[in-house]
Amino acid sequence: MEKDNKSITSREVDFAKWYTDVVMAARLASYTSVKGCIAIEPNGYAIWEKMQSILDKEFKKLGHVNCQMPLLIPEAMLNKEKELVEGFAPEVAWVTEGGSKKLEDRLCIRPTSETLFCDYYQSHVKSYRDLPMLYNQWCNVLRWEKETRPFLRSREFLWQEGHTIHATSEEAEKETKQMMDVYFNFFNDVLAIPSIRGMKTEKEKFSGAEYTLTNEALMYNGVALQACTSHYFGQKFSSAYDVKFTNKENKEEYVYQTSWGTTTRMIGALIMVHGDDYGLVLPPKIAPKQVVIVPIGKSEEIKDMAYNLRDNLLENNIDAYVDDSEKSPGFKFAEAEVKGIPVRIELGERDLKENKIVFARRDTREKIEKSSDIDIVSYVKELLDTIQKDMYERAKERRDKLTFEAHNLDDMKNILETQPGFIHAMWCGDKECEEKIKEIKGCKSRCIDDSLPKIDDKCVCCGRNAKHHVIWGIQY
Amino acid sequence: MEKDNKSITSREVDFAKWYTDVVMAARLASYTSVKGCIAIEPNGYAIWEKMQSILDKEFKKLGHVNCQMPLLIPEAMLNKEKELVEGFAPEVAWVTEGGSKKLEDRLCIRPTSETLFCDYYQSHVKSYRDLPMLYNQWCNVLRWEKETRPFLRSREFLWQEGHTIHATSEEAEKETKQMMDVYFNFFNDVLAIPSIRGMKTEKEKFSGAEYTLTNEALMYNGVALQACTSHYFGQKFSSAYDVKFTNKENKEEYVYQTSWGTTTRMIGALIMVHGDDYGLVLPPKIAPKQVVIVPIGKSEEIKDMAYNLRDNLLENNIDAYVDDSEKSPGFKFAEAEVKGIPVRIELGERDLKENKIVFARRDTREKIEKSSDIDIVSYVKELLDTIQKDMYERAKERRDKLTFEAHNLDDMKNILETQPGFIHAMWCGDKECEEKIKEIKGCKSRCIDDSLPKIDDKCVCCGRNAKHHVIWGIQY
Numbered sequence: 001m002e003k004d005n006k007s008i009t010s011r012e013v014d015f016a017k018w019y020t021d022v023v024m025a026a027r028l029a030s031y032t033s034v035k036g037c038i039a040i041e042p043n044g045y046a047i048w049e050k051m052q053s054i055l056d057k058e059f060k061k062l063g064h065v066n067c068q069m070p071l072l073i074p075e076a077m078l079n080k081e082k083e084l085v086e087g088f089a090p091e092v093a094w095v096t097e098g099g100s101k102k103l104e105d106r107l108c109i110r111p112t113s114e115t116l117f118c119d120y121y122q123s124h125v126k127s128y129r130d131l132p133m134l135y136n137q138w139c140n141v142l143r144w145e146k147e148t149r150p151f152l153r154s155r156e157f158l159w160q161e162g163h164t165i166h167a168t169s170e171e172a173e174k175e176t177k178q179m180m181d182v183y184f185n186f187f188n189d190v191l192a193i194p195s196i197r198g199m200k201t202e203k204e205k206f207s208g209a210e211y212t213l214t215n216e217a218l219m220y221n222g223v224a225l226q227a228c229t230s231h232y233f234g235q236k237f238s239s240a241y242d243v244k245f246t247n248k249e250n251k252e253e254y255v256y257q258t259s260w261g262t263t264t265r266m267i268g269a270l271i272m273v274h275g276d277d278y279g280l281v282l283p284p285k286i287a288p289k290q291v292v293i294v295p296i297g298k299s300e301e302i303k304d305m306a307y308n309l310r311d312n313l314l315e316n317n318i319d320a321y322v323d324d325s326e327k328s329p330g331f332k333f334a335e336a337e338v339k340g341i342p343v344r345i346e347l348g349e350r351d352l353k354e355n356k357i358v359f360a361r362r363d364t365r366e367k368i369e370k371s372s373d374i375d376i377v378s379y380v381k382e383l384l385d386t387i388q389k390d391m392y393e394r395a396k397e398r399r400d401k402l403t404f405e406a407h408n409l410d411d412m413k414n415i416l417e418t419q420p421g422f423i424h425a426m427w428c429g430d431k432e433c434e435e436k437i438k439e440i441k442g443c444k445s446r447c448i449d450d451s452l453p454k455i456d457d458k459c460v461c462c463g464r465n466a467k468h469h470v471i472w473g474i475q476y
Numbered sequence: 477m478e479k480d481n482k483s484i485t486s487r488e489v490d491f492a493k494w495y496t497d498v499v500m501a502a503r504l505a506s507y508t509s510v511k512g513c514i515a516i517e518p519n520g521y522a523i524w525e526k527m528q529s530i531l532d533k534e535f536k537k538l539g540h541v542n543c544q545m546p547l548l549i550p551e552a553m554l555n556k557e558k559e560l561v562e563g564f565a566p567e568v569a570w571v572t573e574g575g576s577k578k579l580e581d582r583l584c585i586r587p588t589s590e591t592l593f594c595d596y597y598q599s600h601v602k603s604y605r606d607l608p609m610l611y612n613q614w615c616n617v618l619r620w621e622k623e624t625r626p627f628l629r630s631r632e633f634l635w636q637e638g639h640t641i642h643a644t645s646e647e648a649e650k651e652t653k654q655m656m657d658v659y660f661n662f663f664n665d666v667l668a669i670p671s672i673r674g675m676k677t678e679k680e681k682f683s684g685a686e687y688t689l690t691n692e693a694l695m696y697n698g699v700a701l702q703a704c705t706s707h708y709f710g711q712k713f714s715s716a717y718d719v720k721f722t723n724k725e726n727k728e729e730y731v732y733q734t735s736w737g738t739t740t741r742m743i744g745a746l747i748m749v750h751g752d753d754y755g756l757v758l759p760p761k762i763a764p765k766q767v768v769i770v771p772i773g774k775s776e777e778i779k780d781m782a783y784n785l786r787d788n789l790l791e792n793n794i795d796a797y798v799d800d801s802e803k804s805p806g807f808k809f810a811e812a813e814v815k816g817i818p819v820r821i822e823l824g825e826r827d828l829k830e831n832k833i834v835f836a837r838r839d840t841r842e843k844i845e846k847s848s849d850i851d852i853v854s855y856v857k858e859l860l861d862t863i864q865k866d867m868y869e870r871a872k873e874r875r876d877k878l879t880f881e882a883h884n885l886d887d888m889k890n891i892l893e894t895q896p897g898f899i900h901a902m903w904c905g906d907k908e909c910e911e912k913i914k915e916i917k918g919c920k921s922r923c924i925d926d927s928l929p930k931i932d933d934k935c936v937c938c939g940r941n942a943k944h945h946v947i948w949g950i951q952y
Contacts, residue, residue, distance in 0.1 A: 033553055033595050034546040034583070042541035042611065049542065065518035066525065070510040071585075071616055071632050072569075077509055090576055093548075095585065097570040098631075099620035107510070109547075109571065109585075119509050135518065140547055140616070144575035155574075156547050 008338075010277050015221045020150065022271055025338050026280040029150045036148040036155035040264065043339060044151075046288035047267055048158060052138060054190055054286075055160065055262070058182050064134040064162060069116040071139075072107040077115050081240040084114060087207025091143045093155075109142040114208065114233075114259060117163035118241035125255060127246045128167045132175070136162040151268035152225075152476050159263035165255040167247060169234060172256035176232040179260040180213040183228035191266065192283035192392040193217045193273050194399050195227065196422065196471060198447030203434050210234040216446045216471070219272035222402045222420040224446050224473035227269055230260035268476070273395050274363075280340030281363050283391050284384040291320035291380060292336040296329050296348040306347055309376060316377045318384070337362060342387050343380060363387050363394075407456050408463075409440075412472070416441045420474045424452070426466030428459035436461050437472065446471045484814075486753050491697045496626065498747055501814050502756040505626045512624040512631035516740065519815060520627075522764035523743055524634065528614060530666055530762075531636065531738070534658050540610040540638060545592040547615075548583040553591050557716040560590060563683025567619045569631075585618040590684065590709075590735060593639035594717035601731060603722045604643045608651070612638040627744035628701075628952050635739035641731040643723060645710060648732035652708040655736040656689040659704040667742065668759035668868040669693045669749050670875050671703065672898065672947060674923030679910050686710040692922045692947070695748035698878045698896040700922050700949035703745055704738035744952070749871050750839075756816030757839050759867050760860040767796035767856060768812040772805050772824040782823055785852060792853045794860070813838060818863050819856060839863050839870075883932050884939075885913075888948070892917045896950045900928070902942030904935035912937050913948065922947045 007025050009017040023029055028044030040048065056066070072095060079085055092108040110116065121133060138160045148154045162179060166172040180197055187195040195217040205212040209231040217225050237243070238254035247253045274281040284290050291313060295306040306322045313320035323332045329346070336344055346358040352372060359368045361383070370379065402421030406412045415423055420441070427433060427445070437443055437460070448468045459466045483501050487494040499505055504520030516524065532542070548571060555561055568584040586592065597609065614636045624630045638655060642648040656673055663671040671693040681688040685707040693701050713719070714730035723729045750757040760766050767789060771782040782798045789796035799808045805822070812820055822834040828848060835844045837859070846855065878897030882888045891899055896917070903909060903921070913919050913936070928945045935942050 030596070030600070032546055032592070034548050034550060034592075037546035037548065039546065039592070039596050040544040042543050045543045046541070048544075065522070067518050067521045068516040068524075068634065070508055070513035070515065071618065072510050072513065074510060092574075093571045093583075094573040095569045096572045097582075098568075099622070100566055106573075107569075116508070116510075116515075120506070120515050124506070140544075142547065146575070158544065 008277055008279060011220065011275070018277070019272060022275050022279055023150045026340065028267065028280070036145060038150050038154050040158070044267055047270070047282070047286060048264055050286055050288050051266060052160070055182070055186060058186070059136055059162065062134070062178065062182070064136045066137060067135050068137055068139065069113050069120065071110055073110055073115055075106045075108065077119060078108060081115065081208050081237055083208040088112070091145065093142050093144055111141055111143045113137070113161055114163065114237055115241070118237050118243055121165050121255065122241055122243045125165065125243060125245050128248055131167040131245060131255065132164055132171060134164045136160055151264055151271070157264050159261050161259060161261040163257070163259045165238070165243065165257050167245065167255070169256045172234070172258050173232055176213060176230050176258045176260070179258070180215060180228075180230040183215045183230070183262055187215060187217060187227065188392070190283070190285045191270060192285070192388055192395060193269060194392065194396040196447065196449065198449035198471065200447060201434060201445045201470070203431055204445055206231045208233065208236055210236060214447050217269050217273065218399045218402055218422055218473070219269070219476070220398065221272070224422065224475045225265065225269050225272070226446070226475060227266055228260070228262035231258060233257040233259065274391060278365070279338030281391070282340035282342060284342045284388045287319070287340065287342050289319050289321055289341055290384060291318055291343045291345060292341045293320060293322045293345045293347065294329060294332050295322065295324055296346060299349055302347050302349060302352065309345070312377055313380060316381070318377070318380055343383055359383065361387060363391050405455055406460050409461060412437060412443065412460060413440055416443055416474065422446065423472040424455055425460035425470060425472060426454065426456045426458065427468050427470040428462055428464045429467040430459070430462065433459055433461035441474055443472050443474055446473050446475070484753055484755060487696065487751070494753070495748060498751050498755055499626045502816065504743065504756070512621060514626050514630050516634070520743060523746070523758070523762060524740055526762055526764050527742060528636070531658070531662060534662070535612055535638065538610075538654065538658070540612045542613060543611050544613055544615065545589050545596065547586055549586055549591055551582045551584065553595060554584060557591065557684055557713055559684040564588070567621065569618050569620055587617055587619045589613070589637055590639065590713055591717070594713050594719055597641050597731065598717055598719045601641065601719060601721050604724055607643040607721060607731065608640055608647060610640045612636055627740055627747075633740050635737050637735060637737040639733070639735045641714070641719065641733050643721065643732070645732045648710070648734050649708055652689060652706050652734045652736070655734070656691060656704070656706040659691045659706070659738060663691060663693060663703065664868070666759070666761045667746060668761070668864055668871060669745060670868065670872040672923065672925065674925035674947065676923060677910060677921045677946070679907055680921055682707045684709065684712055686712065690923050693745050693749065694875045694878055694898055694949070695745070695952070696874065697748070700898065700951045701741065701745050701748070702922070702951060703742055704736070706736035707734060709733040709735065750867060754841070755814030757867070758816035758818060760818045760864045763795070763816065763818050765795050765797055765817055766860060767794055767819045767821060768817045769796060769798045769821045769823065770805060770808050771798065771800055772822060775825055778823050778825060778828065785821070788853055789856060792857070794853070794856055819859055835859065837863055839867050881931055882936050885937055888913060888919065888936060889916055892919055892950065898922065899948040900931055901936035901946060901948060902930065902932045902934065903944045903946040904938055904940045905943040906935070906938065909935055909937035917950055919948050919950055922949050922951070
């Protein structure tokens with residue numbers, strides 16, 4: 001295949017450079033003069049808006065409501081939950097001056113908002129009749145990262161954080177699992193990213209959680225990305241922040257709590273799972289623009305036809321637009337490709353005379369000639385469905401190809417040094433073994449999934465009795 | 477009228493206390509342990525979401541796209557535009573520590589993002605072909621206010637800020653005016669708040685703008701609220717931040733710039749224009765929930781009827797919900813009233829036997845009995861339209877009643893000491909006169925509107941020749 005887009009390094013040559021090139025060429029984000037912080041450009045933000053709108057509907061269907069807590073957290077408030085402080089203290093930013101004065105107490109910019117929600121719930125919950133409270137917020141958070149990469153790791157990022165409180169542990173655990181299912185389905189059905197889910201080990205769980213469920217996806221290069229997490233807190237935060245309620249037996253009890261979130265990282269996952277050397281490739285369900293119509297030549301008739309077709313598609317809930325700018329058709333094609341528009345429709349004077357319309361799939365770059373008499377709307381719908389399905393299948397094939405089994409440390413080393421991926425291996429449950437495995441190229445446990453069949457009786461590392469089926473991998 | 481809601485101070489007794497009581501009783505927002513910052517609760521946030529969704533559609537129709545710039549601004553970047561720094565320096569918060577280290581350069585939390593957009597545009601604009609760039613962002617900003625009040629003035633607030641750049645001053649000025657029109661129409665048509673628009677005086681304009689257009693509304697107590705502004709910057713920022721483009725004549729030129737914004741303050745305006753002693757009163761077009769259906773009694777049949785009616789209303793794009801909780805009907809009525817739900821439908825067993833349904837309007841608290849045979853959906857639609865229209869008319873009547881003319885300083889004093897409102901008076905254009913008028917109860921020029929007929933030849937303050945027709949008032 002010839003390569004039109006000269007500004008993108010080949011994915012096979014330098015994956016890291018390819019990634020940044022795609023981000024820049026597709027105008028998803030750009031660097032700013034603010035160290036470690038990106039500007040999310042309109043093309044990138046439109047993807048985030050579509051993610052928000054789909055997830056927000058799911059959250060609301062399940063009874064969640066949105067709210068907005070403050071950006072700043074007083075130091076004393078943060079300090080109440082020991083594990084949380086220890087987990088986040090090294091990576092927060094502190095406000096120490098306001099209104100030209102030095103502040104008596106430092107305020108940190110939220111790295112996450114458990115403390116603020118606890119502070120709120122503490123003064124708003126009295127009885128079991130007030131429960132559950134199912135709150136969520138869409139906002140920005142800040143973590144003082146040293147190494148940053150657009151979308152994957154930046155000092156400021158956008159996310160949603162759900163924080164719920166319940167009258168019983170059963171209900172709260174059900175919520176923790178349910179929200180992980182929402183994420184899992186979103187990844188599979190909407191983003192066309194086959195992901196795995198399971199429980200984080202003690203070492204990898206969220207500071208302050210009883211346990212953490214995670215959704216993990218595998219990028220094209222075999223590196224894993226933790227994309228969403230759902231935490232069960234039990235009464236750890238509620239006891240630290242004194243969030244009590246009167247239960248049905250008229251006794252005071254601490255509430256049971258969860259939190260769950262996902263971030264603009266998902267845009268990074270989309271790029272690294274589906275993108276190619278021509279730029280971004282968007283699954284139709286998450287593409288802000290699904291179809292570009294390119295009228296070729298200067299005929300007013302064809303231009304009118306293009307706009308009529310667009311209106312027809314829009315009326316049928318297909319996001320289409322016409323590119324009738326003064327650029328050359330080749331330039332327009334390349335531009336739509338780099339942005340990942342799933343379907344291109346070419347309306348050429350000569351083709352139309354011969355009753356032909358050309359459709360092009362972004363995912364396969366295949367051109368399809370059709371008679372201009374077909375029902376275009378139905379055909380485009382079908383094509384979008386096919387692309388969505390095919391993209392998922394291809395991503396799954398790739399993931400399966402990069403999924404391995406290891407029975408001892410040598411297996412692990414071989415895999416990680418040849419071609420990393422998801423590595424299934426049994427584990428004794430000991431932190432020391434986790435740390436030893438981490439010495440191999442920084443490989444970490446992605447998640448525990450004991451619903452999978454045992455692949456061995458012994459720990460991949462120490463050879464003692466195995467307790468858990470763990471999926472391991474190198475991570476972003 | 478009897479008063480059900482004991483927790484709300486009467487509006488006539490203590491307007492300030494009434495306001496806070498409504499905010500709390502309707503659960504729109506609550507205080508937090510973070511000084512000067514509020515938590516926007518689900519009832520308040522749902523109003524903001526509806527405002528966002530309506531305005532965002534309008535912005536996009538006019539070709540604007542959303543993006544997201546960083547939260548933090550390096551001090552050196554902020555310092556480039558002198559007027560902006562002077563305007564905002566006293567009220568910013570500074571981050572001086574990050575990742576456990578003292579920072580070499582302070583970062584301020586954005587009080588507004590002109591600098592960040594200039595930084596972005598500077599590296600992304602080359603030719604007139606790239607123009608206009610019509611960007612907007614929805615985000616949080618921070619200003620270190622001393623006195624704060626929920627929604628009206630808080631250290632952190634949510635807003636949208638549009639920042640556009642253009643190839644000519646004509647285009648940029650057109651944009652400045654157009655966006656003010658969008659706000660003006662939103663206030664009148666959606667929020668049912670009759671507002672006035674005009675130009676700010678030199679003293680009151682935005683730091684760094686060539687001029688500022690403003691939309692001002694009058695609260696029930698006669699105090700004015702500046703609700704949205706639209707600024708024309710000309711080349712002031714683009715020359716300070718070196719944002720150049722090559723024009724059609726192939727010459728380098730600085731871009732022409734605008735910015736425009738509105739905030740969660742609008743929720744405060746809704747409360748203070750429409751609210752009453754029973755709580756919030758929401759115009760149907762901005763109410764997240766427009767209709768509450770209350771089944772009275774325990775009959776399963778009536779409950780089913782309530783849910784069927786709700787589904788029927790939802791299908792017809794009317795936001796309805798059923799309150800079938802275990803509370804008493806009286807309690808449910810009061811709760812829906814305090815939240816400002818425009819229409820209540822009571823389904824009572826006895827009424828239904830007599831073929832009657834009771835509708836209640838929140839704005840007038842009027843109960844309307846109708847035969848249960850009517851087409852309920854059509855009737856509710858009609859009722860919602862009537863409420864929207866009547867609320868606007870009542871607000872306009874009130875505003876007109878509180879609109880005065882002043883011909884000299886004694887007039888001004890009399891009005892401001894008896895019953896403040898919008899005061900029309902002529903002005904010589906001199907800052908000294910503005911300052912002298914401000915001595916009367918802090919009265920400020922709201923806006924200049926020279927399209928209005930002159931009401932005098934002389935300045936209301938100094939008696940010299942008048943240049944402008946100004947509307948004055950005390951402000952929040």
